[in-house]
Amino acid sequence: MSANAATFIERLQTRWRDHRTLLCVGLDPDTVRLPAHFSGRKDALLAFCRDIVDATADLVCAFKPQVAYFSALGAEDQLETLIGHIRARHPGVPVILDAKRGDIGPTAKQYAREAFERYGADAVTLSPLMGYDSIEPFLANPFHGAFLLCRTSNPGGSELQQLVADGEPLYERIARLAATQWNANGQIGLVVGATFPQELGRVRALAPRLPLLVPGVGAQGADLQAALRAGLSSEGDGLIINSSRAILYAGAGASFAQQARQAAQQLRDQIEALRGSLAPRA
Numbered sequence: 001m002s003a004n005a006a007t008f009i010e011r012l013q014t015r016w017r018d019h020r021t022l023l024c025v026g027l028d029p030d031t032v033r034l035p036a037h038f039s040g041r042k043d044a045l046l047a048f049c050r051d052i053v054d055a056t057a058d059l060v061c062a063f064k065p066q067v068a069y070f071s072a073l074g075a076e077d078q079l080e081t082l083i084g085h086i087r088a089r090h091p092g093v094p095v096i097l098d099a100k101r102g103d104i105g106p107t108a109k110q111y112a113r114e115a116f117e118r119y120g121a122d123a124v125t126l127s128p129l130m131g132y133d134s135i136e137p138f139l140a141n142p143f144h145g146a147f148l149l150c151r152t153s154n155p156g157g158s159e160l161q162q163l164v165a166d167g168e169p170l171y172e173r174i175a176r177l178a179a180t181q182w183n184a185n186g187q188i189g190l191v192v193g194a195t196f197p198q199e200l201g202r203v204r205a206l207a208p209r210l211p212l213l214v215p216g217v218g219a220q221g222a223d224l225q226a227a228l229r230a231g232l233s234s235e236g237d238g239l240i241i242n243s244s245r246a247i248l249y250a251g252a253g254a255s256f257a258q259q260a261r262q263a264a265q266q267l268r269d270q271i272e273a274l275r276g277s278l279a280p281r282a
Contacts, residue, residue, distance in 0.1 A: 008122040008145035009186060011094045012211060015061035016237040022275065023268045024213070025056050026098070026244030027065040027082070031073070033249050035256045045070060046078035050085055052248060055257040056264045057090040062240055064213075066098040067119075076118075083120045094122040096213065096240070100149065101138075102127030108137040116144055123147060125191060125213070128174055132182050145187050145211075150174045150203060153193025153216035171199060172206060179207035189213055192231070194222035194241070201230035208233060213240045217267070228274050236275060243267055 006014070015021060029045045038044040053063060063086060070079040083095050097119055101111040115124040115138070123145030126135055138146045151161055151171040161171040168176075178188045192203045194216035203212065212231055216222035224241075231239050247267070251259025 007143045007187075008094055009211065011092065011122065012061060012145075012240070013237075014092065015094070019058070019061070020272060021059055021061050021268050022237065022239045022241050022271050023060050023264060024062045024064050024096070024240045024242040025052065025060050025247055025264060026215075026242050027052065027063055028069050028244045028248065030069065033252075035252050035254070037254065043078060045073070045075050046082050049082050051257040052260050053082070053086055053090065055261040056247070057086075057093055059261070059264045059268045060093060062094045062096050064096045064098050064242055064244075066244075080119055087120060094145075095120070096123045096125065096145075096147065097121035098125050100125050100127055102130055102134055104130055104134045108134050112137040112140065116141065123189070125149065128178075132177075135182065135188075139185065139187050142185050142187065145189060147189040147191050147211075147213045148174060148178050150178070150190040151192045151196055151199045153195045153222070157193070172202060175203045175206040175210075179210055183210070189240075191215070194224070194227035194231075197223060197226035197230040200227060204231050204233070204238075209238075211238055211240060213242060215242045217241055217243050224270065225274050225278075228271070228278055232275065232278060236278075241267075241271060 027049045029048050034044055034048050038048055041047060065079060065082060067079065070076055086093060086095055097115050099115060103111060115121050124138060125147045126138060128135060128148040135146060138144065163170050175190060178190055182188060189211035190203060190207060191213045192200050194214045214227060214231060217224055247260050247263045250263035
């Protein structure tokens, strides 16, 4: 099956299986942290991220560009070109647009058009707090995927996500719905922070087959082994472990892309070593 004929989930599973990687590189280009030689370039965000992509594509299961870093500067065209570059040069690598959209009706449909038609992403992050009708437009095409915020990596997430209703924390209710009635065509995943391994394990128990997008490794300092132990599926995969700043800014000079590759390879190899020791034996 060609990359273009496969669903998002199938492409992700191919990366897990055939490329032996759970690593996702987040593309969050902060202009104040770019190497000095990008200063003054109108296409600085595109050029920086494109070099990172080309240096790390064989090491990742996905790329995750954060839309705000582009839209804040009116650089949406650079994001479009970047995703087009990934599709053309690295067609097997899926793209998760980190947009955290959440609205209903015609507005949700427009956000879905933005993610999948304008930017050409394969999946998108969403807030599920407005219910299934805010998610449904993103699932209209069975080739696309959606990751619902569930138990996020930031400390403030506890203020709402741990609230209990009918004997169940909100994050568990989201996981349960995502794994059952909301996921008729198998397109949904969840965002669960590595910074909360106990909750990550609970989400995995409630959603044994869903892909989990896991931020918090790298600059946020989460325990990688604990996250893998809690979140790996029964097949020994099921995780998209995101790292952004620790890879993007591993180097600041002309060799920044090579240093980013070294950081990505080190983390990918660390994940694989731990996965090998934790994965169930046949």
